[in-house]
Amino acid sequence: MSKGFYNVPVAVNEPVLSFVPGSRERSELQAALRELRGREVELPMVIGGREVKSGKLERMFPPHEIGHTLGYYHQGDATHVRMAIEAAMAAREAWAALSWEHRASIFLKAADLLAGPYRARMNAATMLGQSKNAYQAEIDAACELADFFRFGVREMTRIYQMQPESARGIWNYNEFRPLEGFVYALTPFNFTSIAGNLPAAPALMGNVVVWKPSKTAVYSAGVIMDIFREAGVPDGVINLVFVSGPVGADVVLTHPDFAGIHFTGSTGVFQSVWKKIGENIYKYKSYPRIVGETGGKDFIFADATADRQALAVAMVRGAFEYQGQKCSAASRAYIPASIWPDVRERVGKMLAEVKMGPPEDFTNFVNAVIDESSFDKLCGFIRQAEADQDAEVIFGGGCDKSVGYFIEPTVIQAFKPDYITMEEELFGPVLTVYVYEDEKLDETLDILDRTSIYALTGAIFSQNRYHIEKYTQRLQNAAGNFYINDKPTGAVVGQQPFGGARGSGTNDKAGSLFNLLRWVNIRTIKENFNPPHQYLYPNFAPDKQ
Numbered sequence: 001m002s003k004g005f006y007n008v009p010v011a012v013n014e015p016v017l018s019f020v021p022g023s024r025e026r027s028e029l030q031a032a033l034r035e036l037r038g039r040e041v042e043l044p045m046v047i048g049g050r051e052v053k054s055g056k057l058e059r060m061f062p063p064h065e066i067g068h069t070l071g072y073y074h075q076g077d078a079t080h081v082r083m084a085i086e087a088a089m090a091a092r093e094a095w096a097a098l099s100w101e102h103r104a105s106i107f108l109k110a111a112d113l114l115a116g117p118y119r120a121r122m123n124a125a126t127m128l129g130q131s132k133n134a135y136q137a138e139i140d141a142a143c144e145l146a147d148f149f150r151f152g153v154r155e156m157t158r159i160y161q162m163q164p165e166s167a168r169g170i171w172n173y174n175e176f177r178p179l180e181g182f183v184y185a186l187t188p189f190n191f192t193s194i195a196g197n198l199p200a201a202p203a204l205m206g207n208v209v210v211w212k213p214s215k216t217a218v219y220s221a222g223v224i225m226d227i228f229r230e231a232g233v234p235d236g237v238i239n240l241v242f243v244s245g246p247v248g249a250d251v252v253l254t255h256p257d258f259a260g261i262h263f264t265g266s267t268g269v270f271q272s273v274w275k276k277i278g279e280n281i282y283k284y285k286s287y288p289r290i291v292g293e294t295g296g297k298d299f300i301f302a303d304a305t306a307d308r309q310a311l312a313v314a315m316v317r318g319a320f321e322y323q324g325q326k327c328s329a330a331s332r333a334y335i336p337a338s339i340w341p342d343v344r345e346r347v348g349k350m351l352a353e354v355k356m357g358p359p360e361d362f363t364n365f366v367n368a369v370i371d372e373s374s375f376d377k378l379c380g381f382i383r384q385a386e387a388d389q390d391a392e393v394i395f396g397g398g399c400d401k402s403v404g405y406f407i408e409p410t411v412i413q414a415f416k417p418d419y420i421t422m423e424e425e426l427f428g429p430v431l432t433v434y435v436y437e438d439e440k441l442d443e444t445l446d447i448l449d450r451t452s453i454y455a456l457t458g459a460i461f462s463q464n465r466y467h468i469e470k471y472t473q474r475l476q477n478a479a480g481n482f483y484i485n486d487k488p489t490g491a492v493v494g495q496q497p498f499g500g501a502r503g504s505g506t507n508d509k510a511g512s513l514f515n516l517l518r519w520v521n522i523r524t525i526k527e528n529f530n531p532p533h534q535y536l537y538p539n540f541a542p543d544k545q
C-alpha cells in the first residue's frame with residue numbers, strides 16, 4: 001500500500017558508448033565476446049521461476065559463422081506453454097496487488113544492471129547471436145532496452161496521475177488495474193530491446209506474462225531473463241518458453257484467461273494471430289488487447305533542393321545498418337533525375353568503402369543476415385532483379401553462405417515505380433531507387449503514398465520550407481514516424497515514440513504512455529460524502545398557490 005506520491009528518478013536516455021580503439025568499453029566488450037565464444041551454454045526455459053529442460057536440444061550459432069556453436073536451448077512444446085500460463089496465473093494475484101513503486105524499483109534496477117554489469121555480456125550476446133556490430137548492439141540491446149525500462153516507469157506514473165475532476169461533495173478517481181488474465185509477449189529476432197520490452201511493459205503495469213522469443217534470438221533472450229531475475233521480477237510474473245510460433249498460438253490464443261498480446265514481427269503473422277483471436281472470441285473472459293507493430297516498406301523521398309551528401313548518407317545508413325533488418329530501414333527511395341547522377345556517385349563511393357564480415361572485427365559495417373531462409377529469399381529477389389527488364393542491380397548483389405549468411409549491400413534501380421522490390425518488405429540489405437522526372441513530383445508523391453500496404457517510417461529531403469510543409473501534409477498517412485532531412489531509422493525512446501499505421505500495426509507507440517495504457521483496465525470510483533436522502537429532485541415540488 002503506497003503511503004505517498006513518490007517522484008520517480010528523472011528518466012534520461014542511456015548515453016551511447018563509442019567503443020573507440022583504446023576505450024575501456026571496447027576492451028570489456030572484446031573480453032565478453034571471447035568469453036561467450038569460448039564456452040557453449042545450455043539454455044533452459046524459465047517457468048514459474050524454475051529452469052525447465054525439455055531435453056530436446058536446438059543448436060545456436062552466429063549467423064556470420066554457422067559452423068561455430070554458441071550453445072543449445074531446450075525446445076518446448078504445448079505442455080510447456082500450458083505450464084507457463086498456469087505459473088503466470090498463480091503469480092497474478094500477488095503481483096497485481098503489489099504497490100506500483102515496488103514494480104518501478106524492479107525495472108529501474110533492471111535498467112541499472114543492464115547499463116552496468118550486464119552491458120558487455122548483453123551486447124556480446126546480441127552481436128554473436130543476431131550478427132550485429134558493436135554500435136548496432138549498443139544502441140539496441142544496452143541503450144534502448146534501458147530506456148524502455150526507465151521511461152516506462154516514468155510513463156506509468158504519468159498514467160496514474162490521469163485523474164478526473166471532482167464536484168463538491170464527491171470524490172472521483174481512476175484506478176489503473178492490470179488486465180484480468182495473462183499477456184502473451186511474442187517477439188521478433190531483430191531487436192533485443194523489443195524482445196525485452198514486450199514482456200516488461202505489461203509486467204510493469206502489473207500484468208503477468210508468457211514470453212515467446214524468436215528462435216533466432218534465444219541466445220540474447222537468455223541474458224534478458226537473467227537480468228529480470230536478478231532485478232527481482234518475482235517467479236511466474238514473466239515466463240520464458242522456447243516453442244514454435246504455431247504451437248504457442250494454438251495454446252495461448254484459445255485459452256480463456258488470454259487477456260492481450262504484445263507483438264512485434266511480420267504483418268502476415270500478426271494478421272494470422274488477429275484472425276485466430278477473432279475465431280476464439282467467445283472463449284475469452286474479456287476482450288483481449290491486441291497490440292502489434294509489424295512490417296514496413298520505408299521510404300526516402302528527395303526533391304531537387306535536397307542536401308545531396310546528407311541524402312546519400314541517409315540512404316547508406318538507413319538502408320544498410322544492421323543489414324537492413326530494421327522495420328524502419330529505408331528500402332525504397334524516390335530521387336529526382338536532376339540530382340540522381342550526383343547522389344548515385346556519392347552512394348557508390350560509400351558502398352565501395354563499406355566492409356562486410358563478422359561483428360567481432362569492429363571495422364565491419366555490415367554483418368550477416370539472420371538465417372538461411374532470409375538469405376535465400378533476399379538472394380532470389382536480387383537474382384530476379386538482375387534478370388528483369390524493369391530493374392538493374394547497380395551496386396552490390398553478391399551473396400555467399402559458405403561461412404555465414406552474407407549479402408552485399410545492394411542497390412536496385414527500378415524503372416517502374418511498382419516494381420516488386422519497391423512494394424514488398426524484403427527485410428535485408430537491399431535498397432530500391434526509383435528516379436522520377438523532376439516535373440512529375442506531385443504524381444510521384446501520389447505513387448509513393450499508394451505503392452505499399454505499409455505506413456511505418458518515411459523520410460523527406462528538401463531545403464525548401466514550402467516543399468517540406470507540402471510533403472508533410474501530402475504524406476500524412478504514409479508513415480507513423482516521419483523524418484525531415486534525416487534517415488528513417490533510429491527512433492529513440494522518450495524522443496520519437498515509435499509505430500506505424502495501415503499494414504504496419506496498431507500504432508500504439510512502443511515505450512510511450514499510449515502503449516502502457518493498453519495494459520491496464522480503468523476502474524472509475526465515485527464516493528459521495530453526502531448521499532441524498534430523498535428520491536425526488538426539487539423540480540418535482542408543486543407550484544406555490
Ligand code: NAD
Nearest residue numbers: 187188189213214245246249265266269293294295296327
Ligand atoms: P516473425 O513475424 O517471423 O516472428 C515474430 C514472432 O512471431 C516470433 O517469435 C515467431 O516465432 C512468431 N511466429 C512466427 N510464425 C508464427 C505463427 N504462425 N503464429 C504465431 N507466432 C508466429 O518476425 P521476425 O522475422 O522475427 O521479425 C521481422 C519482422 O518484424 C519484420 O516484418 C519487421 O518489419 C517486423 N518488425 C517490426 C517492428 C515495428 O516496430 N514495427 C520492429 C521490429 C520488427
